[in-house]
Amino acid sequence: MEGMRMNQLAxxxxxxxxxxxxxxxxLKKRIGxxxxxxxxxxxxxxxxxxxELQxxxxxxxxxxxxETHFYPKIRALSPVEIRTISISIGGLNEQTPPASEAVEVAPETKVINIDNYNEAISSRIDKRYRFDNFITASSNDIAFAAAKKVAEKGGDAGFNPLFLHAGVGLGKTHLLHAIANYNLDNNTGRKVLYLSAEKFLHCFIRSLRDKKxxxxKEELRSADILMIDDFQFICGKESTQQEFFHTFNALVDSGxxxxxxxxRAPSEFTELEERMRSRLASGLVMDIEKTDYNLRLQILKSKTAEHEAQISDEILEFMAEKITSNVRELEGALNxxxxxxxxxxxxIDIDSAKNWIADLLKVKTKDISIQEIQKEVAAEFNINLSDMVSSSRAKQIARPRQIAMYLAKxxxxxxxxxxxxxxxxxxxxxxxxxxxKIDELQREDLGFMNSIETLTAKLKSC
Structure with a gap:
């Protein structure tokens, strides 16, 4: 019996x-x-x-x-049901196979000398993004001028850091690439490093793993111009925040x-220590505002000329009026x-154009914020707005909060x-x-589904 039990466990x-x-x-197939x-x-x-997967x-x-990025994927790809996942820190029984033994993986990258580490650490620069094809208006002209001064003067620009903040698709990344391209095209001799937040995290973890x-640190601090894109994704991780802060100080102190x-602006990062928020705000903080109609039309005309496309002014004017969320969506519709x-x-005529971008027009006719959703749902269910951020599990509060989360998504x-x-x-x-849960309730209860649709319509028409 004991032998049978051991065999079953094995x-x-x-x-x-x-x-x-x-x-x-x-996972490897999907994430690379x-x-x-x-x-x-x-x-x-x-x-x-x-x-339970441990x-x-x-x-x-x-x-x-x-936990933040892969739990849903692990559950979805598992051939058996996984309800909870937990991760402990530290070593385990040597007989437990690591993930590296589960599949055939590519050979580890060899130790990279400091002379060519730059190639591995810097994100790719997009040659399309230049100062001469960045369309300016009152919403972005000061940010443009500041970025160009950094490109021309480097550490002598007169402000450090240059902190650009804006919503998605308003030109932040374009300006960072333009700074890099200016220095490459003009052979300034400056060492320019451009890193997306994802690349920064990837290189940081790799250097810890490889004991490098x-x-x-030396590669980052040897840069004459260091650019970090989408900084918000670095926040919330104490170890990377600390490393970035030390690098920040080293670069600024050395000119x-x-x-x-x-x-968002530095002052809005409540998860950062006060000293870090203060240092980030110590240079020039620039807000790139949303585009207006005239700027959107200018962008469309510039891109149309670039593509040598035959598109009527009527269609371009219609797109500039209706697609207001960001330039990325605007260019996507034009493409x-x-x-x-x-x-x-x-x-093509205007009706054909409307038909081809109908999905963008439906989704992007109005920007809806999470705060607006919380306010509308709280009013609908007669609860306080503060209940949306509370930890109460009472059904009369938890259900509206779930509805607001569903609508936010x-x-x-x-x-x-x-x-x-x-x-x-x-x-x-x-x-x-x-x-x-809200999806399930809608399938089970037609009245509930109608309530959700009514709320959705109210939010879209506000």
Whole structure:
């Protein structure tokens, strides 16, 4: 009997290993080698019992990142139901196979000398983004002038850092690439590093894993101009915040230039220490405002000329009036019309254009904020606005809060983590559960579904 029980346990462990191997194989296909090797490869399987997956990670940073970015994917790709996932920190039984043994992975990158580490650390520069094709107006002209001065003067620009903040698709990334391209085209001799937040995190983790953190620090601090794009994604991780802060001080103290883009002003980062917010705001903080009709029309005409497309002014004016959210959406609509025009080889009319971009017009006719959603739902269910961010589980409060989370996911471009923060710092899994629950209730109750549709219509028409 004892032998049979041991065999059953061995078979159970083998089956669990097979499940983890399958999850890792599918993950690697979807996220690519670099991301897989940085975040999933260091994980080890501890156990899989009673629908609970237990993993181990070498550092708390990796554990936090996996929890934030990969829990839903792991659940979705598992061949068995996984209800909860937990990650412990530290070593495990040597017989437990790591994720790196679950699938065949690419060979590890060799140790990179400091002389060519730049190639591995810097994000790719897009040659299309230049100062001469950045359309200016009153909403962005000062930010443009500041970026150009940094490109020309480097650390002698007179302000450090240059902090650009704006919503999605308003030109922050364009200006950062333009700074890099200016220095490359004019052979200024300056060492320019441009890193997306994702690249910064990837290189930071890789340097910790490969015990090359000193090289990583030296490479960052050797830059004459260091640019970090989408800084908001670095916040919330204490270790990376601290490393960035030390790099910030080292660069500024040595007269080097720092340029940061972000979706909000330094003063709005409540999760940052006061000293970090103060240093970020110590240079020039520039807000790139939303585009107006004239600027959108200028952008469309410039892009149309660039593509040598035959699109009437009526269509361009219609797009400039209706697609107001950001330039990225505007260019996407133009690209769609341009592509179809080239296929039909004839001048298109306004009705055809409207039909081709109908989905963009429906979604983008109005920007809806999470705060607006919270206010409307609170009023509908006669609860206080403060209840939206409370921890109360009373049904009369929890259900409206779930509805507001569902509508925030449906009507805004915010991530699950961003939505959770707006509801009192809830975890992204709480938002996922809320959305799933509201979907279920709509399928079960026609009246409830009608209520959600009414709320949606009110928000879109406000």
């Amino acid at each position: 078979q159970k462990n083998l089956d669990n290993v097979d499940v983890w191997q399958q999850i890792c194989t599918e 080698n670099a991301t897989y090797n940085s975040w999933i490869n260091p994980l080890k399987l501890v156990s899989l019992e009673n629908h 993993l181990s990670a070498p550092t708390k940073f990796i554990a936090d990142w996996v 953190i000193l090289e990583f 080097k230039q720092l340029v940061i883009s972000c979706d 769609r019309i341009t592509a179809r025009t080239s296929l039909v080889s004839r001048q 449906k009507l805004t471009t915010s991530s699950l983590m961003e939505i959770g923060k707006m509801f009192g710092g809830k975890d992204h899994t709480t938002v996922m559960h809320a959305c799933k």
